[in-house]
Structure formats: structure tokens, C-alpha cells
Amino acid sequence: EAGVTQFPSHSVIEKGQTVTLRCDPISGHDNLYWYRRVMGKEIKFLLHFVKESKQDESGMPNNRFLAERTGGTYSTLKVQPAELEDSGVYFCASSPRESRGAFFGQGTRLTVV
């Protein structure tokens, strides 16, 4: 069974540019989460999808971040325009049930220069 897959693994962009991160969850997992880890800090929750619906987006830092989950399958996280403080590792995770912990993807390391 394929795990959670994220693309790209690394991205270096200039301040002001747009970047779109993609996450393919484990097949059949209704719950999809986005997290971010800034260097030296803990992993922070960004948002939670249940199927195609946003269940909780309280962790999204501002309106430069837009997440979608088309048809309840893969998800994208767009940052537009990117700022220096957006640099970090963005993790996606999925789970079949909310209470059972999640399976993480390898992460996308985003560097904004």
C-alpha cells in the first residue's frame, strides 16, 4: 500500500513568488492534515480536511495560504505571495479516523529567499 506522497520534496523560490505543494493521501483516508515545521520549532497544525470539506483551518497563518482538496482525494497548498517567514518543512498526513493518529508524508522543504 502506498503511503502519503508529497510533491515536490524541495522547493526554493524567491520572495513574492507562488508555490503550490501537493499531497496524495493514503487511499481511503478521509482525513487529511497539513502541518508546518519551522526550524527549531514544533510541528504546527495548519488545517484539516474531512473528504473535500475543510473541517478546521484555524492554523492557517494568513490569507496568503490556500488549501484545496479536489474530490476528497489529493490536496494542494498554495502560498501566494511567498514571504521569507514561510520557509520550513510542510508535512501532509492522512488517517482513516480522526482519533487514531496520522500517517505522515515525507514533507516538502520550502525555502523562500
Add this chain to the structure above:
Amino acid sequence: QKEVEQNSGPLSVPEGAIASLNCTYSDRGSQSFFWYRQYSGKSPELIMFIYSNGDKEDGRFTAQLNKASQYVSLLIRDSQPSDSATYLCAVTGGSYIPTFGRGTSLIVHP
């Protein structure tokens, strides 16, 4: 604000010893507790979860939960060098959105 605290370490133990990793949390309403292992440059990997007070054992791993004292711990018996990693504690409440600690670095030396 919900907080999850972990000693950053590193915790260094000899091979074959018991490694004890601790985590405290601030939200008394927390319901689910998870331990993730993260190797350097890799993604977090779920290794244990516990919901009820007491101990839960899975192979060499034992999770211990004490809700009255608001702490959860992870014991690793017969530690191996391959257990060297960062261990992340995560806690959820009714919303099931986890709050993570910063992790404890464990080094198991031969």
C-alpha cells in the same frame, strides 16, 4: 493556549538499557496521546497511541499515561542504536487536532 512540553535532550543511553521519554501537557481535556518517531530528514512515524490511564505495551515500547498528573511517557526496552531518533509527543482534545511537542532526541550508543 494548549502546550505540550518535552525535554529536547539529547537523552543518551547505552545499548540494551531502558530509554525513558517524558511529555507533559497543559490541557486537562486532552483525550488522545501519540508518540511519533522521526529519523533525521525523514517524516514522523506513528509508533504508539494511548487513551486510557495506565500502561500500553507494544513490543519493546510501553506508553504510560497519567491524566491526573498530565504526563505521558514512552519507555523503550532493550534500546538499540537503530532507536536513535527524535521522539515527538502529540496530544489531542475533542477536536482531534494534535498539538505536538518539540521532540526529544534519543541517542543509543553501542
